[in-house]
Amino acid sequence: MNALTLASASVKSRPLHATLCVLAAGAGIALLCAIFLLSGAVERSFIRNAQGIDVVVGAKGSPLQLVLSTVYAADVPNGNIEADQAKRIEHDPRVAKAIPLALGDNHNGYRIVGTTPDYLSLYDASFAQGKVFEKPFDAVAGALTHLKTGDSFLGAHGLAADSDDIHHYHAYTITGVLKPTGTVLDRLILTQVESVQQLHAHPDLGDPDAAEDLKISHEVTALLLKMKSPLSIMSMPRQLNKTSNMLAANPGYEMARFSRSMGFGKEVLTALGAGFVALSALMLLSALASSLAARRYDLGVLRVLGASPFTLSCTVIAEGMMLSLAGAVFGILAGHGMAYLVAVNIDSLQGLVLPQSFLHFGALDGALLGMGAVTGLVAGLVPAVSAARTDIAGILARGRA
Amino acid sequence: MLLSSTHISIARRGSPELHFPDLDIQPGQRTLLLGPSGCGKTTWLSVLAGLLAPQGRGKVSFEGRDIYALSPRARDHLRGRHFGFVFQTLHLLPTLDLRSNIALAADMAGAARDEARIDRLLQTLDLSQKARRKPDALSQGEQQRAAIARAVLNGPKIIMADEPTSALDDANAEAVMNLLGKQAQETGAALLIATHDNRITHHFENIVRLEDPHPAKEAA
Numbered sequence: 001m002n003a004l005t006l007a008s009a010s011v012k013s014r015p016l017h018a019t020l021c022v023l024a025a026g027a028g029i030a031l032l033c034a035i036f037l038l039s040g041a042v043e044r045s046f047i048r049n050a051q052g053i054d055v056v057v058g059a060k061g062s063p064l065q066l067v068l069s070t071v072y073a074a075d076v077p078n079g080n081i082e083a084d085q086a087k088r089i090e091h092d093p094r095v096a097k098a099i100p101l102a103l104g105d106n107h108n109g110y111r112i113v114g115t116t117p118d119y120l121s122l123y124d125a126s127f128a129q130g131k132v133f134e135k136p137f138d139a140v141a142g143a144l145t146h147l148k149t150g151d152s153f154l155g156a157h158g159l160a161a162d163s164d165d166i167h168h169y170h171a172y173t174i175t176g177v178l179k180p181t182g183t184v185l186d187r188l189i190l191t192q193v194e195s196v197q198q199l200h201a202h203p204d205l206g207d208p209d210a211a212e213d214l215k216i217s218h219e220v221t222a223l224l225l226k227m228k229s230p231l232s233i234m235s236m237p238r239q240l241n242k243t244s245n246m247l248a249a250n251p252g253y254e255m256a257r258f259s260r261s262m263g264f265g266k267e268v269l270t271a272l273g274a275g276f277v278a279l280s281a282l283m284l285l286s287a288l289a290s291s292l293a294a295r296r297y298d299l300g301v302l303r304v305l306g307a308s309p310f311t312l313s314c315t316v317i318a319e320g321m322m323l324s325l326a327g328a329v330f331g332i333l334a335g336h337g338m339a340y341l342v343a344v345n346i347d348s349l350q351g352l353v354l355p356q357s358f359l360h361f362g363a364l365d366g367a368l369l370g371m372g373a374v375t376g377l378v379a380g381l382v383p384a385v386s387a388a389r390t391d392i393a394g395i396l397a398r399g400r401a
Numbered sequence: 402m403l404l405s406s407t408h409i410s411i412a413r414r415g416s417p418e419l420h421f422p423d424l425d426i427q428p429g430q431r432t433l434l435l436g437p438s439g440c441g442k443t444t445w446l447s448v449l450a451g452l453l454a455p456q457g458r459g460k461v462s463f464e465g466r467d468i469y470a471l472s473p474r475a476r477d478h479l480r481g482r483h484f485g486f487v488f489q490t491l492h493l494l495p496t497l498d499l500r501s502n503i504a505l506a507a508d509m510a511g512a513a514r515d516e517a518r519i520d521r522l523l524q525t526l527d528l529s530q531k532a533r534r535k536p537d538a539l540s541q542g543e544q545q546r547a548a549i550a551r552a553v554l555n556g557p558k559i560i561m562a563d564e565p566t567s568a569l570d571d572a573n574a575e576a577v578m579n580l581l582g583k584q585a586q587e588t589g590a591a592l593l594i595a596t597h598d599n600r601i602t603h604h605f606e607n608i609v610r611l612e613d614p615h616p617a618k619e620a621a
Binding site: 304 | 443444446447448450452453473474477478481482486488492496497501505506508509510511563
């Protein structure tokens with residue numbers, strides 16, 4: 001029997017007390033775990049969604065709105081640009097690759113994006129079934145769109161799921177369905193740019209938006225550009241913003257700005273989680289101290305039987321660490337569960353993060369486990385010193401309370 | 402000489418200074434420290450067991466070695482290996498079962514756990530059926546026997562007991578004394594008992610009487 005088994009016996013003998021300590025220690029760690037998992041996943045998603053895109057060119061307006069609407073499908077676009085203007089940019093010698101995006105319609109809230117197969121390669125997408133679009137009105141469905149190969153549907157004008165402005169001119173047919181990527185691609189329906197343009201070139205009879213539709217038929221919403229040199233990543237947006245009626249934005253810069261403004265919320269939640277952990281350490285300290293007071297005679301008996309003061313300290317610290325580590329394990333499991341539930345239930349996170357990724361453990365969990373161990377060590381330190389200094393003769397003389 | 406003490410005095414906070422007579426205990430000898438409650442019997446046992454250093458010239462020797470000249474770790478080790486203890490109110494650890502409580506004596510002393518010896522002790526003391534029970538599921542007599550088993554497990558050279566019979570009726574007090582005496586005899590251990598219980602004096606060849614340190618106060 002050693003300090004560990006004595007501590008274990010002590011913990012087992014007070015299940016309610018132990019459970020409360022574990023829950024208290026676990027609460028803060030669960031919160032921290034969920035915050036770090038979600039914010040890390042969102043940050044990684046920001047980077048992953050924008051990978052391979054140096055510059056986004058679209059209509060004048062807010063650069064953040066342009067990036068959010070085209071790269072993250074998370075906002076309405078500023079407007080459209082002329083297809084001729086887009087062609088000129090595509091042929092600019094500084095541009096390595098240009099991917100057009102034509103937005104404006106949806107199916108059940110999933111955006112229909114007119115683009116080229118190059119768009120798929122941005123996300124290393126692969127097919128779960130079927131193949132890429134080859135002609136107008138072929139469409140490729142993202143993993144979360146609930147569509148399957150062979151499905152046929154009519155597009156609805158606008159980006160809102162409840163739009164009743166249906167384009168009856170031509171139906172789309174799904175030719176392929178993508179595997180999940182954990183990116184915005186999972187929530188999109190991709191087709192050729194020509195599909196979107198042809199649909200808007202043939203407005204329904206009596207459609208009040210007919211004029212707007214005809215205009216769209218000669219436009220694209222944006223261009224995603226991969227530049228040939230780092231210098232042109234800086235120079236081209238500057239030039240376009242100064243000399244054209246278009247807006248060029250750098251997704252990395254805009255998202256860094258966006259993250260900074262969102263960072264405050266994360267900091268508040270992190271401070272809250274850290275506060276919980278500190279509070280749980282104090283609760284643990286208090287619980288260990290009161291447990292020590294109740295067990296002082298038992299510790300005295302151990303000393304009489306030959307245990308050193310160090311052994312008594314180790315027993316108390318082992319008890320603290322056992323409780324806090326159990327709390328950390330509970331907190332980590334709960335944190336992963338919380339992150340998973342949040343990712344599954346909050347629509348805006350779907351396609352941004354893969355909920356299943358929260359069911360795997362990683363370095364963060366090791367760090368949180370370490371934090372749990374340190375919390376137990378710190379909480380146990382004062383009672384441990386007190387245990388080592390136990391006045392055995394005085395206790396034996398007074399007898400058990 | 403197994404254990405001897407000379408010039409022992411102790412001043413505890415809030416209590417008058419206690420002076421104890423010199424004491425010599427031979428191997429296997431039965432010694433009784435007899436005195437009224439509050440006279441310092443437990444304190445003296447603590448001093449003799451290496452748990453409370455005496456003041457000034459006070460010295461406690463075990464087999465010729467001054468135990469307070471030893472390092473604290475060596476003193477703990479000596480106590481664990483060569484001293485057996487039975488406490489006034491039994492003091493089995495409530496979190497451990499009876500067998501683990503007995504095994505504690507070996508574990509805390511850093512000695513190898515002799516499971517066969519534990520089995521024999523459990524059988525001898527009629528505790529085999531209760532070995533996996535927690536102390537609160539045992540009768541007081543069973544707890545007393547378990548405490549004695551723990552005290553003799555390591556084959557100590559001296560068994561110290563603090564008021565082992567004061568809470569018992571005559572028959573049980575006699576049974577406990579017989580058990581302690583038998584176990585001490587079997588292991589060759591000296592027996593040192595501190596008590597105010599006059600009923601057990603006939604078990605001892607060496608009786609040291611302690612005076613009440615508060616006579617004036619009590620008389621008042």
